Amino acid sequence: MTTYHQTVAGTTYAFRDLVDLLAKATPLRSGDELAGCAAETDRERAAAQWALADVELRTILETPVVPYESDEVTRLIVDSHDAEAFAPVAHLTVGGLRDHLLAVTATPDATSTLAALAPGLTPEMAAAVSKLMRNADLISVARACEVVTAFRSTVGRRGTLATRLQPNHPTDDPRGIAAGTLDGLLLGCGDAVIGINPATDSPRAAADLLRLLDDVRQRYEIPTQSCVLAHVTTTIDLMEQGSPVDLVFQSIAGTEAANAGFGVDLATLATARDAARGLGRGTVGDNVMYFETGQGSALSADAHLGTGGHPVDQQTLEARAYGVARAFDPLLVNTVVGFIGPEYLYDGKQIVRAGLEDHFCGKVLGVPMGVDVCYTNHAEADADDMDTLLTLLAAAGVGFVITVPGADDVMLGYQSLSFHDVLAVRHTLGLRPAPEFEAWLSGIGLLDDAGRVPAVDVGATLLKELVR
Amino acid sequence: MSTPDFWSPLRATTQARIGLGRAGDALPTRDVLELRSAHAEARDAVHLPHDAERLESGLAALGLEVHRVRSRAEDRATYLRRPDLGRSPETLDHLPSAAPGTHDVGLLLADGLSARALDDHALPLVEALLPRLGEAGLGLAPVVLAEQARVGLGDHVGRHLGVATLVVVIGERPGLSVASSLGLYLTHDPRPGRRDSERNCISNVHPPDGLGYDDAADVLLRLVTGARELGESGVRLKDAGAAAVHRSETPGID
Numbered sequence: 001m002t003t004y005h006q007t008v009a010g011t012t013y014a015f016r017d018l019v020d021l022l023a024k025a026t027p028l029r030s031g032d033e034l035a036g037c038a039a040e041t042d043r044e045r046a047a048a049q050w051a052l053a054d055v056e057l058r059t060i061l062e063t064p065v066v067p068y069e070s071d072e073v074t075r076l077i078v079d080s081h082d083a084e085a086f087a088p089v090a091h092l093t094v095g096g097l098r099d100h101l102l103a104v105t106a107t108p109d110a111t112s113t114l115a116a117l118a119p120g121l122t123p124e125m126a127a128a129v130s131k132l133m134r135n136a137d138l139i140s141v142a143r144a145c146e147v148v149t150a151f152r153s154t155v156g157r158r159g160t161l162a163t164r165l166q167p168n169h170p171t172d173d174p175r176g177i178a179a180g181t182l183d184g185l186l187l188g189c190g191d192a193v194i195g196i197n198p199a200t201d202s203p204r205a206a207a208d209l210l211r212l213l214d215d216v217r218q219r220y221e222i223p224t225q226s227c228v229l230a231h232v233t234t235t236i237d238l239m240e241q242g243s244p245v246d247l248v249f250q251s252i253a254g255t256e257a258a259n260a261g262f263g264v265d266l267a268t269l270a271t272a273r274d275a276a277r278g279l280g281r282g283t284v285g286d287n288v289m290y291f292e293t294g295q296g297s298a299l300s301a302d303a304h305l306g307t308g309g310h311p312v313d314q315q316t317l318e319a320r321a322y323g324v325a326r327a328f329d330p331l332l333v334n335t336v337v338g339f340i341g342p343e344y345l346y347d348g349k350q351i352v353r354a355g356l357e358d359h360f361c362g363k364v365l366g367v368p369m370g371v372d373v374c375y376t377n378h379a380e381a382d383a384d385d386m387d388t389l390l391t392l393l394a395a396a397g398v399g400f401v402i403t404v405p406g407a408d409d410v411m412l413g414y415q416s417l418s419f420h421d422v423l424a425v426r427h428t429l430g431l432r433p434a435p436e437f438e439a440w441l442s443g444i445g446l447l448d449d450a451g452r453v454p455a456v457d458v459g460a461t462l463l464k465e466l467v468r
Numbered sequence: 469m470s471t472p473d474f475w476s477p478l479r480a481t482t483q484a485r486i487g488l489g490r491a492g493d494a495l496p497t498r499d500v501l502e503l504r505s506a507h508a509e510a511r512d513a514v515h516l517p518h519d520a521e522r523l524e525s526g527l528a529a530l531g532l533e534v535h536r537v538r539s540r541a542e543d544r545a546t547y548l549r550r551p552d553l554g555r556s557p558e559t560l561d562h563l564p565s566a567a568p569g570t571h572d573v574g575l576l577l578a579d580g581l582s583a584r585a586l587d588d589h590a591l592p593l594v595e596a597l598l599p600r601l602g603e604a605g606l607g608l609a610p611v612v613l614a615e616q617a618r619v620g621l622g623d624h625v626g627r628h629l630g631v632a633t634l635v636v637v638i639g640e641r642p643g644l645s646v647a648s649s650l651g652l653y654l655t656h657d658p659r660p661g662r663r664d665s666e667r668n669c670i671s672n673v674h675p676p677d678g679l680g681y682d683d684a685a686d687v688l689l690r691l692v693t694g695a696r697e698l699g700e701s702g703v704r705l706k707d708a709g710a711a712a713v714h715r716s717e718t719p720g721i722d
Contacts, residue, residue, distance in 0.1 A: 030549045169482055176482030179475075183486040342548045377510035377642050378548055378581055383503065406485025406495070407503060413643035415507070418485075423493035455490045458474050467478055 001308075002059075006051040013047040018055070018063045019306050022124070023313035024048035025131045027353055031296045031344035035304060035311040053095030053132055060094070060124050061086075065316060066306040071256045072266055077122050077323045085120030094128045101129065101141045101364070110144040111158075118145075118366030123254070123319035126361040130315070135353065138360040139396040145363035147399065149331045150285025151225045151246060153434040155192050155399050156368050161431040162400035163422050164332070164370070165190035168411035172199045174212055175467065181216060182466045183405050187419035188446060188453035191437035192332055192370065192400035193247060193290065195227040197412060206230040207243045214244035216466060220444070223283070223436035225331070227290055232264055232272050239275045246281055247290040247331060248272040254293075254320030255312075257303035266324070273328050284436065287331035287368070293321040294336040295354050296344030314344065315354070319361040326367050332400060333362060334370035337389075339414055341376055348385030351375060355389045359398055370400035374416040383407065383415070390417060394425045423453055483645055503644070510642035515544055518583030518639075520613055526591045530598065533610040535563050537625065541616040555620030564610060566630030568657070571609035573601060573692060574631030578617035582639030585648045589673060589681070590637055593650065596681040600689045619653045619667070626658030633692050633701070634658040640671060649674040652684060654691050656701035666702040668695075 004015040015021040023037035025048035032038035039045035061081065064074045083090075089097055104113050130138060148156040155162045167180030177196060184190050194217070196209050206228045213226035225246035230238070232250040239245045250269060251262050259265060269289070276288035295314040298304040306312035318335065325333045335358035338351040345351045355371050362369030373389050375381040390401065407418040425431070432438055432451060441447040444462060448454045458464050475487030485503075489496045495503075520536065527534045538558045541547035547554050575597075577590050594611070601608055609629045614621055619636050626634030636653040643649075650673040655662055670687050672678040687707055695701045 034550060034552070167484070169484070173481055175478070176484065179478040179482055179486050180484050183484075343551050346549060377507065377644070378514045382507060404484070406488050406499065408485050408506075408644050410483045410643075410645060413641065415644065418488075418495060420488070420490065420493060420495050427493055452493075458487075464474070 004051045006047040008043055008047040008050065011043065013044050015048060015051060016310070017308065018060065019065050019308065019310050019312055021048055021052055021055070022065065022128060022131070022316050023311065025052040026313045026315055027131065029295075029314070029344070029350045029354065030342060030346040031299055031314040034343050035299050035314070037311040037313055049132055052128060053093060055094050055128070057089060057092050057094065057097060057125055060128060061122060064307065065124055065312050066255055073254060073256055073259070073320055073324055076266060076327055077320065080327065081122060082119035085117055087120070088117065089120065094125070095132060097125065097129045098132050098137065102137060105141050105144040111146045114141075114145050114364065115366065118364060121365055123323040123361065123365060124316060126364050127316040127319035130357045130360055133360070135356050135392070138356040139392060142360045142363040142396040145397070147363060147366055147368045149287040149368040151282040151287055151331050152223045152284060153191050153225070153436045154284060155331065155434055157435065158397060159430070159432060160434055161394055161398065161422065161426055162192035162434045162437075163189040163403045163419075164192050164334075164400060165194045166196070166402050166404045166409065166416070167194070168197050168404065168409055170199055170411045172205055172209060174208070177209070177212065178216070178467045180405050181213075182458070182463055184403060184419050185222070185463055186446065186456065186458060186461070187423060188433060188441055189403045189419045189422060190222070190224050191434035193225050193227050195229055195249070195290070197229045199411060201231055201234055203230070203234050203237055206234055207238055207241070210238065210243045210245060220463065220466070221440070223440050232268055236272050236275060239279065244281070245276060245279065247288055248276045249290045249292070251292050251297070252321050252324050253297045253301070253303070254317035254324070255298050255303050258298035258301045258317070259324070261301035261303055266327070269328055285331070287329055289328045289330035290332045291325045291330055292334055292336055292372075293318060293325070293358070294340050295358065296340045299344065300340065315357055318358060319365070322362045322365050322367045326365055330368060332370055333367050334372050334400070334402065335359070335362075336372040336374065338375040338379060338381060339372065342379040345379070347380035348382070348388070351379070351381055351385060352389045352392065356392060356396065359393055359396055363397075368399050370402075371398055372402040372416055374402065374414055376414045386415070386417060387421070390421060390425055391428070394429050394431060427452060506644040509647045510644060513582040513584040513639075513642040513647040516583065518579055518587045520615065523577065523586060523590060524613060527594065527611055530595065532608075534613060535610055536613045536615070537563070537621075539614065539616045539618070539621055544616070547616040551618055554616055554618035557621055557624050560624060560628045563612065563625070563628055565628050568627070568630050569632045570630035572606040572632050574609040574626050574629050574634040575611045576614055576622045576625050576634060576636045577611065578614040578619070578621065578636055578638040580617065580638035580651070581641040582648055585639035585650045585674070586637075588648045589650045593637065593673065593681045593684060596685040597688065600685050604689060604693065606692065620662075622653070622655060623658045623660045623662050626655065627660065631658060632656070633695050635688060635692070646674055646678065649678055652688055654688065654695065654701050656695040656699070666700070668701050668705055668707070
């Protein structure tokens with residue numbers, strides 16, 4: 001076990017091992033303070049970043065933050081590492097990787113170079129380099145990455161910003177959900193997925209919701225996919241019973257123990273993916289998985305301890321969740337960045353930083369990354385912070401964001417983005433919906449010649465029948 | 469323009485903010501201000517201290533012995549950042565101590581994430597509960613008011629008081645539509661180290677829109693009785709009106 005030392009302004013700091021160094025080099029956040037692994041002073045944090053910059057990528061590859069023997073996520077990461085893709089950066093340190101990524105980003109073939117590199121990077125390398133990067137670095141490198149996936153629509157193509165339409169209802173009332181769905185479609189949302197968090201994990205209720213969404217999709221021939229975000233085992237059963245499952249959803253995290261807390265393991269995810277692919281419901285692609293993640297999920301499950309029994313910082317564990325995700329060729333992955341509460345991300349500054357880190361780490365690892373730009377009422381954050389994060393993420397090329405009526409999710413009790421927010425940022429930055437969905441919007445009169453979604457009289461649209 | 473007539477019947481089907489207008493791509497001023505004021509109300513519920521003196525005298529007027537405790541979270545900012553400190557009492561030395569099972573039922577009234585919920589609902593809830601406990605022949609321990617407290621604090625208090633079944637009445641995390649709502653967490657044989665799966669929860673106590681005091685007290689009494697018969701609370705204890713507390717993806721007030 002290597003101990004790291006660094007002197008800053010006359011004081012020498014010692015870092016126990018790589019786990020300690022990664023944690024102390026992390027920009028300040030409440031979750032690491034809660035776990036007891038954060039730097040105690042800004043100077044200690046700066047020292048850790050100096051020391052981390054000199055760590056070789058090979059060392060990171062050879063020093064798992066969670067033991068290989070006891071954690072299947074580590075085994076997945078190590079065993080699937082692509083040495084050939086790693087070769088161009090194998091000689092670099094973490095600081096060298098930052099410089100390399102930014103240099104590549106400034107070249108004409110940045111997108112293909114970064115795509116080729118992705119399988120050679122481990123989540124821990126991505127996390128490590130992100131800790132040295134400024135917000136602007138996280139944006140520019142992520143923007144140079146393009147991760148395209150498809151099912152009935154194509155998500156992630158440069159110049160597009162897709163949306164999950166999230167018409168949640170506290171009691172899963174079908175008319176209430178239909179009303180929320182109509183509202184979102186009229187505002188040009190739903191191109192990544194129309195996805196409901198069910199109020200219960202009842203298989204019967206999930207089956208009813210799947211039928212409801214599938215009927216709407218077929219009736220209006222909407223080129224999108226639906227999802228009811230039940231537990232993966234519930235969805236596997238529903239597929240066996242013939243329910244119209246497009247995407248299989250599951251919350252995942254970066255340790256085997258945290259995934260066990262979600263009641264899931266890698267074998268179950270593989271079973272689900274194979275079953276959903278077997279249904280052959282995709283038209284332009286066969287990416288069938290949808291994952292949600294979020295910094296702090298391992299700590300909240302008391303499943304955040306790594307090598308030597310010490311806490312691993314929440315951002316490194318979050319990047320490991322993307323290592324899980326990419327093994328299953330998902331259509332969509334999003335971090336639910338401000339949902340978990342102020343004990344993990346205290347305020348708007350920490351939420352914005354974490355959102356950019358998560359998006360960057362996902363993208364450089366080759367994951368089709370979206371973000372639920374969101375906050376709770378006990379965090380020191382508000383709608384202005386969400387505007388900031390949305391605008392930065394849209395500039396960074398985020399694949400999709402979550403949208404709910406009026407930014408208020410009345411089922412989960414938190415605030416995400418409104419449908420309006422996405423219309424506005426698409427216009428500000430010249431972004432468009434997913435291409436298949438954009439053509440559909442045009443066909444039903446919801447797209448004007450300038451490519452914008454006009455305000456229409458709902459009573460004059462065919463979609464009004466959706467709530468009859 | 470969307471017609472108000474089209475959306476108004478649909479608003480009866482959902483509290484969601486559907487059919488809002490547009491100012492260009494953005495929300496109209498009125499909707500922006502409505503969201504802001506709802507958020508302000510929720511934030512005030514989180515941050516404003518509650519009127520502990522009024523609650524204490526109200527409980528005393530019901531003939532109850534009342535004590536106050538604080539968690540180790542010294543202020544709101546620490547409380548929000550450090551749930552572990554909110555679960556741990558500063559001291560219990562000033563509370564009467566007794567052997568486990570001395571009292572049938574204990575009540576801990578905790579501010580949680582909405583102190584306003586205690587101000588609004590705690591006293592009438594206790595008033596609804598007292599006659600029901602009396603009729604069932606269940607003895608009540610001295611009532612404890614707790615500040616900067618999370619549910620787990622009750623494990624320390626319940627053990628110290630010698631309570632067989634503890635009920636933590638706590639302010640729930642405010643939403644945009646409801647800023648003042650109580651949750652009731654029942655723990656049989658409370659002691660430090662109890663897991664959330666060993667508790668049962670009744671949430672959304674906030675008449676007239678949420679669960680009413682009499683209904684909540686009825687469910688609570690059934691749960692207390694059930695826990696005493698079963699010898700435990702948690703996942704094996706069921707009632708139609710309540711849920712066992714599993715680890716949730718929603719970080720709450722544990």
